[in-house]
Structure formats: structure tokens, C-alpha cells
Amino acid sequence: MKLIKVGGAVLNQIPLDWDHNKNNIVNSIKEAKNQGVSVLCLPELCITGYGCEDAFYSPGILQTAKEMLLEILPHTKGIATSIGLPVLFQNRIFNAAGLLVDGKILGFVGKQHLPGDGIHYEPRWFTPWQENTKGEIKIGKETYPIGDIVFQLDDIKVGFEICEDAWVSSRPGSRLHKLGVDLVLNPSASHFAFDKLEVRKRFVLEGSRTFGCSYIYANLSGNEAGRAIYDGGTLIASSGVLQAVGERLTFDDYKLTTAVIDVDNNRLNQAQSSTHYKFADLTGICFKIPFEFPTILPEPYKNKDKQWEKSPFIKEEEFARSVSLGLFDYMRKSRSRGFVISLSGGADSSAIASLCYLMIKFGVESLGLEKFKAKLAYFKELSDCNSVEELAKKIITTAYQPTENSGEVTRNAASKLAEAINSDHYEFNVNEIFQNYKQIISNGLGRELTWATDDIALQNIQARVRAPSVWMMANIKGALLVSTSNRSEAAVGYATMDGDTSGGLSPIAGIDKAFLREWLKWFEKEGIDGNMKLPALKAVNEQQPTAELRPQDSHQTDEDDLMPYEVLDAIEEAAIRDKKVPVECYNLLKTVFPDYSREQLKKWTIKFFQLWCRNQWKRERYAPSFHLDDKNLDPKTWCRFPILSGGFTRELKTLEKYDN
Known part of the structure; x- marks a missing residue:
């Protein structure tokens, strides 16, 4: 041999x-x-x-x-x-x-x-x-x-x-x-x-x-x-x-x-x-x-038990490990001293906070505590940390920022999660700032702003008044502000520019909402090898996703504002990844979602295409996101689409008459 x-x-x-x-x-x-x-x-x-x-x-x-x-x-x-x-x-x-x-x-x-x-x-x-x-x-x-x-x-x-x-x-x-x-x-x-x-x-x-x-x-x-x-x-x-x-x-x-x-x-x-x-x-x-190859003795056959025939990670763990590694390298290569997260108590910000915590857990597990700190040597505040929890306190900063439309459910969810991951947690009540802006504009217009006439403006200003305080925390700490928007929201523009899109990195902008919700449930109950899990996510997972920007008696939810996330994600995959026109998307939905009426599926399809075309300018302004699959919407590196377009007008008219 x-x-x-x-x-x-x-x-x-x-x-x-x-x-x-x-x-x-x-x-x-x-x-x-x-x-x-x-x-x-x-x-x-x-x-x-x-x-x-x-x-x-x-x-x-x-x-x-x-x-x-x-x-x-x-x-x-x-x-x-x-x-x-x-x-x-x-x-x-x-x-x-x-x-x-x-x-x-x-x-x-x-x-x-x-x-x-x-x-x-x-x-x-x-x-x-x-x-x-x-x-x-x-x-x-x-x-x-x-x-x-x-x-x-x-x-x-x-x-x-x-x-x-x-x-x-x-x-x-x-x-x-x-x-x-x-x-x-x-x-x-x-x-x-x-x-x-x-x-x-x-x-x-x-x-x-x-x-x-x-x-x-x-x-x-x-x-x-x-x-x-x-x-x-x-x-x-x-x-x-x-x-x-x-x-x-x-x-x-x-x-x-x-x-x-x-x-x-x-x-x-x-x-x-x-x-x-x-x-x-x-x-x-x-x-x-000429090259001398040394004499080599045979090694035992390593693959006899077929241990490498399949990936050792299921999709949920692959997601956790890949984003954690992405966060770690982004932080150290940008020389940022940790992450700041506007923690609303909802799925998106909770997922990011959990991933930042996993970043520390996986990093210490992979490198050991001292080598982990050595790779972050510029972050001198970590030098005296002796555990994952102490590292988390220095690396992760979270802030819950309520207005009068926020509720105890989200406050409780944010507080429990922050405690579980040992983040440096704050509560900044921004309602007074919201009211000040509302009054300034009312005085300028010479009329009161109301939900009946100014719904979108009143929602968006609440999201925007949360940005300055977390940006300020990021500046004070020399940390990286993380944007919390996901791919499903990006597809239809269901995000406030300079509000929840604020940040230098948008780590979950390439992941759909449906997967994030399932991942949070998995991390709550199963986790890595059955023991690295986060039961505190129960308070997050029991909620229906909501922007929590309208008065509480409106019972606002994301899916009421948009459509069921599973439907939205199916249309996005067909329309954007597979480049199907509206009628083709609608025909696909009829097969995949037979429990919804055809009229409802048609309305959702039309709504998706209209919102997609109107909101390309938002996607152009998103902070950099990670590439995790073939459905990314990043216009700079993956999914190019004109900012101004005809908006599928002809195709949507065809769909409106279809099945009639």
C-alpha cells in the first residue's frame, strides 16, 4: 500500500x-x-x-x-x-x-x-x-x-x-x-x-x-x-x-x-x-x-458506523449555531463592545436576544472561557468575567420601551427573558416623548391627531421614538445596535423605517416569521441536546405577534394587519424566489390552503404584490443581514428589484377577474 x-x-x-x-x-x-x-x-x-x-x-x-x-x-x-x-x-x-x-x-x-x-x-x-x-x-x-x-x-x-x-x-x-x-x-x-x-x-x-x-x-x-x-x-x-x-x-x-x-x-x-x-x-x-512522502501506517477506518452520513445538526440547531457564529464574528471584527436590543417582549427581539446569549454559550463551549475573552481582548470590560452569565451582563444590553399602548404581557415576557439570559436590562418609558411629538404636530396642523384619521402616523411615531434611546445606549457602551425586523415583514414593508429597522446589523432579516416562532418554541422546550434551552420563552410563545402600537382595546395583531404568516411566506416563496406571477401564486395557494376561501386567498395575493412593490425602498435601507437560505430579500446581494415599478398592475387585474 x-x-x-x-x-x-x-x-x-x-x-x-x-x-x-x-x-x-x-x-x-x-x-x-x-x-x-x-x-x-x-x-x-x-x-x-x-x-x-x-x-x-x-x-x-x-x-x-x-x-x-x-x-x-x-x-x-x-x-x-x-x-x-x-x-x-x-x-x-x-x-x-x-x-x-x-x-x-x-x-x-x-x-x-x-x-x-x-x-x-x-x-x-x-x-x-x-x-x-x-x-x-x-x-x-x-x-x-x-x-x-x-x-x-x-x-x-x-x-x-x-x-x-x-x-x-x-x-x-x-x-x-x-x-x-x-x-x-x-x-x-x-x-x-x-x-x-x-x-x-x-x-x-x-x-x-x-x-x-x-x-x-x-x-x-x-x-x-x-x-x-x-x-x-x-x-x-x-x-x-x-x-x-x-x-x-x-x-x-x-x-x-x-x-x-x-x-x-x-x-x-x-x-x-x-x-x-x-x-x-x-x-x-x-x-x-521531487517530494519525499513519509512512511505512514494505516489508520482505523473512521467511518465504519456511518456517523457522517447526515448532518449532526437539525435545522433549528443549524440556525442557532450559524447566527451565533455570525454575531460573534461581526461583533469582534467590527470591534463592537456587545449588542443593544430593543426588547419588546415579542418574537423577533426575543429571538435575537436568545441568539446573542447562545453566541456566548457556544463560544465558550467551543473555545473555552479564556480563549473566548482573548478573541475579544479589545473589550477590556470582559477581563474579569468568570462565567457565561457574567459575560452576558457585559455583552448583552436590553431595553423595554413602553408607551400607553403597551401591556403587562409584553413587559412580563421581556423582563423574564432578560433575567434568564442575564442581560443588562432597562425600562425606558417613551410615552411622554410620543405625546410630545403628537402635540407638536397637532399644534402645527391646528387639529388633534386621532386614530380614525392618522392611524399609520400614530403607530409609526411610537416605533420611532424608541430608536434614539437605544442608539444612545449603543453609543455609550460602544456596542452594536441590532435591528429586529424579520424577512416576512421586509417582504411587505410591515416595519417602521428608523424605528424597529434601526441598527447596524439585522441578523434575522433573512428568516421568515413562521420559522422564528417555531424556533422559539423549540428553544423553550427542547433546545440543544435537550438541556441547553430557555423555559423563560414561554411568556413570549404564548402571545400572538403584535406591533402593540394601537390602543389595547383594538386587540391589534400582525396577522390581522397582514394575513396569516404561513400564507404570506408561501406567497413570498412563490413570487420572489420562484418568480411566479400573481395568478400562478393564487393557484398554488388554492392547493396548499384549501381551508381558506378562494376570495380570501385572492385578496391576500393581491395585497402581497401591492405591498411588495411599494416597499422596495425600505428593503434598500435595511441594515446588513445574514444569508441562511435561498429566500433572502437583500437587494444588494441577493434579490434585486426596482424601487419604482409598474407594480404588477396588469397581472393583478388579470387575477381580479380570474375564477369569476
Whole structure:
């Protein structure tokens, strides 16, 4: 048997933070060498960070990336390491992976398929590398090959599929198979989404089986640039068998996963699947270097109990862990000293407060108390904290801000939750401010404002007068004010600009209300492993969602103002994600919700489209949100829609006459 030990490392990088990124790269290489790894795969664009946006156009950035590569080079003595960076070649910028072997640069491979959908925008900055082409690039004083090439370390042939290359039908691995490649490296920057791990496993397993090789997939980790959360999860497979899966959603700067692969067994599998093999000429595309692979003893088969066949997290836990990690990285990378939340006692703000608490719990669980504090060293007030509860008191600030239309139910819910998570909790009664504004405008207009004539104005001013006090608390504490709006509200504009949308981060703006409500019930009663739960959420979960802005005798609820959230979310998914016109949405609702009358479903469909079109300007002003699935409404990175439009006028007229 020819056995070699390989590894993949996930890195928590920061765009353009050269020293931070270099340290993570170097430390992961050191760890790999300490564990006897011969070939190490690191993530895509790990030198610069993946999310540099238009900074990729800067000649200075491209030059610095090459300088950092040369600084990292001496650390690769005794190991082969792939490192991602942008390179300029023939006046085009390419997303490339360099292979550094035993302290030398062997060459670079260019990414062939660039994602340009959803959150991805790579074709804006990069040019796709053409199949079967190669060239030369100068780094420092030396010239190296670049292109669609294969590397040979001793007698081990190594090829690349860079992230999206593996997600397309014409993946480069098919050609690598014809060249007899033993090991495929996949440096990736694949953002978190629900159930996405299973998709990655399929292409890694299928690639290793079809190509008869070993396959290493290495991803980024954490909230790198603000919106995308990367979940890590290194994958190593050989000939269709998963050998190792790295831990996901950790708070570490880097995390190494290793496995021992049997090269001879892979070659035998290639031989058995190549009865119609046509010889491929390696001349000019395979670059060789002597490399000594140490003698490796077989490791026990790690996957014998199929423990990695499914994600270890259910959706509720994935949501909790991904947003918690996103919050932690956003806080520390923006150097904010905690979070301020306007805690209304309702579902949205309660979910965010709970997630901030989980951020601390998961962070301490993942890193340990001292390392958790060390990663927040700028936040000096945490230095004397000795428990999760003490950390929570310093990191989480909550404020309940009632007016005359607020009730004891929400006050009680907010108070109980704040006590349970040990937040620094306040109550700021803003009713006098509300009344002052009301009187000022009444005096100016020369008439009294009433609910009969000024409903929306009176509701919105209550939401807006709550913003200055929590902004002031955020400024005093040097903390980040968190906006509490969800995706269902964003879709129809059921939010007050400069009120509940105030904040520097909107962590649940990508999540629908129905899921949030179910998640809160799960966290109240079940939680993580049956013990990390929050019974205090019972007071929140017993309520019907309400803005609590009209007089209490109106018994205001969100669903009375809008429509049932399950209906709203179904229309949003069909109309926005699936791009269906109003009649198509209505026909879908008739099937999914047979208990509602057709006339009612038609009215709700019309209402959704009208509100959607009128409120694009609000979505344009939302604070950055996290991407968690394929239904995000962020107009800057996911769902573009004109601020001014015809508003589906023709389509809605067609719907009004439909079924008549």
C-alpha cells in the first residue's frame, strides 16, 4: 500500500487583514506538519479573504497578495500546501490556487467556473480560466506556470477543482481523471445555507468515486465580510468513501481535519473503471518536483458506523449555531463592545436576544472561557468575567420601551427573558416623548391627531421614538445596535423605517416569521441536546405577534394587519424566489390552503404584490443581514428589484377577474 496523510484546514479570515490571514495560514500549516500531513488544502482566496468586493480591482491589493505569498512560502518546507489568491495575468484578474511544495512555488491553477447568482458576484472581478490553456506568471524574481495544469509530487499527481468548478456538470475533474490524477484539491468559499452540507458531500463523494481518486474539500469558516457565514466542514473522501468530516460552525481561527488515503487502492479503482480509456498526453501540463512522502501506517477506518452520513445538526440547531457564529464574528471584527436590543417582549427581539446569549454559550463551549475573552481582548470590560452569565451582563444590553399602548404581557415576557439570559436590562418609558411629538404636530396642523384619521402616523411615531434611546445606549457602551425586523415583514414593508429597522446589523432579516416562532418554541422546550434551552420563552410563545402600537382595546395583531404568516411566506416563496406571477401564486395557494376561501386567498395575493412593490425602498435601507437560505430579500446581494415599478398592475387585474 502507498499511504499518505492529507489534510484540509478551514480558516476564519478577514478581507484585507493581511497579518491576521497570514497568521491563520501559517498556524494551520504548522499544525498540519506537526500531525504528519504531507498535502494540505486551504480555502479559496485565503490570502486576501474571499469578500474583498471591488478592492480586487486594486493593483496594490494584487501586489500585496503576491508579497504575502512569498512571506508564507518558507513555512511550507516539508509539506505541499495549496493557497488561494487573486492574480493578474494578461491584464485579467483570475481567482487562482497556488501549490507551494517544500518551500518552493510549483505553479498556479485558475478557477474555470465563476458563480454569478444570488450572493455570488465573481464574474464582476474575475475572468474564468479557459480549459486546456496555460501560461506563465512572475512572482518576485521567478516565473511559474499558470493554467489548467496538473502537478506531480514524486509519483503522486495532484489536480484542482476550485469551489464552483465542482458544482457544474462539466467539472474539471473529468479531465483530471483522464490524466490519472491521484488527488483532487478543492479550495472553497462556500457560504452556509440550510441543508447545504449534504449537497457538498454528494459532489465530493461522487467526484472521488467517478474519478477514482482521493478528494479534499476545504472551506472558509465564520462571518468573513459581514453578510455570508461560512460553516467550515472539511470533507475528505477516497473512491466514493467518506474518510473524514471536519467540525462545522466552530469559533476557532483555524481547524485542521486529516485522513490517511491509500493511493494504490485509488489507482486500482481507476484501472477497473477505465476499460475504454484513451491515453492523455501529460506533456506541457504536468509539472514535477521531487517530494519525499513519509512512511505512514494505516489508520482505523473512521467511518465504519456511518456517523457522517447526515448532518449532526437539525435545522433549528443549524440556525442557532450559524447566527451565533455570525454575531460573534461581526461583533469582534467590527470591534463592537456587545449588542443593544430593543426588547419588546415579542418574537423577533426575543429571538435575537436568545441568539446573542447562545453566541456566548457556544463560544465558550467551543473555545473555552479564556480563549473566548482573548478573541475579544479589545473589550477590556470582559477581563474579569468568570462565567457565561457574567459575560452576558457585559455583552448583552436590553431595553423595554413602553408607551400607553403597551401591556403587562409584553413587559412580563421581556423582563423574564432578560433575567434568564442575564442581560443588562432597562425600562425606558417613551410615552411622554410620543405625546410630545403628537402635540407638536397637532399644534402645527391646528387639529388633534386621532386614530380614525392618522392611524399609520400614530403607530409609526411610537416605533420611532424608541430608536434614539437605544442608539444612545449603543453609543455609550460602544456596542452594536441590532435591528429586529424579520424577512416576512421586509417582504411587505410591515416595519417602521428608523424605528424597529434601526441598527447596524439585522441578523434575522433573512428568516421568515413562521420559522422564528417555531424556533422559539423549540428553544423553550427542547433546545440543544435537550438541556441547553430557555423555559423563560414561554411568556413570549404564548402571545400572538403584535406591533402593540394601537390602543389595547383594538386587540391589534400582525396577522390581522397582514394575513396569516404561513400564507404570506408561501406567497413570498412563490413570487420572489420562484418568480411566479400573481395568478400562478393564487393557484398554488388554492392547493396548499384549501381551508381558506378562494376570495380570501385572492385578496391576500393581491395585497402581497401591492405591498411588495411599494416597499422596495425600505428593503434598500435595511441594515446588513445574514444569508441562511435561498429566500433572502437583500437587494444588494441577493434579490434585486426596482424601487419604482409598474407594480404588477396588469397581472393583478388579470387575477381580479380570474375564477369569476
